[in-house]
Amino acid sequence: MTDAEAVYAVVSDQPLDPAAVDAFVWRPEAGAVVSFQGIVRDHDGGRSVVALDYRAHPEAEAFLRACCAEVASRTGLRVAAAHRVGALTIGDLALVAAVAAPHRAEAFAACAELVETIKARVPIWKRQLFEDGASEWVGL
Numbered sequence: 001m002t003d004a005e006a007v008y009a010v011v012s013d014q015p016l017d018p019a020a021v022d023a024f025v026w027r028p029e030a031g032a033v034v035s036f037q038g039i040v041r042d043h044d045g046g047r048s049v050v051a052l053d054y055r056a057h058p059e060a061e062a063f064l065r066a067c068c069a070e071v072a073s074r075t076g077l078r079v080a081a082a083h084r085v086g087a088l089t090i091g092d093l094a095l096v097a098a099v100a101a102p103h104r105a106e107a108f109a110a111c112a113e114l115v116e117t118i119k120a121r122v123p124i125w126k127r128q129l130f131e132d133g134a135s136e137w138v139g140l
Contacts, residue, residue, distance in 0.1 A: 006072040008080035009065035011056055011124070016082045016093040025078040030100035032107040036115050038095035040088045048131035054085040054094065057123035067117045075110045077101050083124055094126075 008024040018037055026033050040052050057063070064081055072079045081097040088094060097114050101107035125139040 006078045007065060007068040008082075009061060009068045010082040011061040011064055011085060012082060013084070013086040016084050016096045018093065018096045018098075021080045021082055021096045021098045024080045025098045025100035027078065027100060029102060030078075030107075031102050032104040033098060033100045034104070034107040034111040035096065035098035036111055037093055038115075040090050040092045040094055042090045044128055049128050050090070050131050051129040052088045052092075052094070053127040053129065054083075054088065055125050055127070056083075056085045060085075060122055060124050063122045064118060067121055068114065071099070071110055071114045071117060075099075075101075075106070075113075077106070077110050079110065079114055081114060081118055083118070083122065085124065 018035060022033050022035050042049055064083060068079045068081055077099050079099050083095050084093060097111060097118065099107050099110040099114060101110060125137060128136050128138060
């Protein structure tokens with residue numbers, strides 16, 4: 001299986017579709033599809049968050065694809081991830097990641113590895129907008 005066949009990676013300013021991400025990874029031999037949905041929450045560090053603004057490096061999608069390809073290559077599994085950029089509000093999906101595997105344990109482990117790799121390497125930064133009008137950049 002080539003990287004192109006095993007990997008789906010998208011950075012978009014449009015709402016994310018978890019079903020499309022799951023559908024990419026699923027195959028008849030997969031007994032488990034594990035997906036992660038990162039959702040904008042209403043608080044951080046004891047402060048009320050009202051919105052987030054995600055900004056990405058122009059090559060963020062290439063970084064995301066490389067992360068997916070690395071996990072796919074190491075595990076031999078199909079992996080997918082989509083990250084949203086732009087203005088998001090409470091409850092919006094910021095990140096969707098999915099992995100399909102014959103068994104649940106390897107799917108859970110690979111999905112966790114994928115999310116951690118994305119968070120560590122993909123140049124996407126968020127600005128948290130707080131209820132009091134202040135804002136804070138995270139990940140710079």
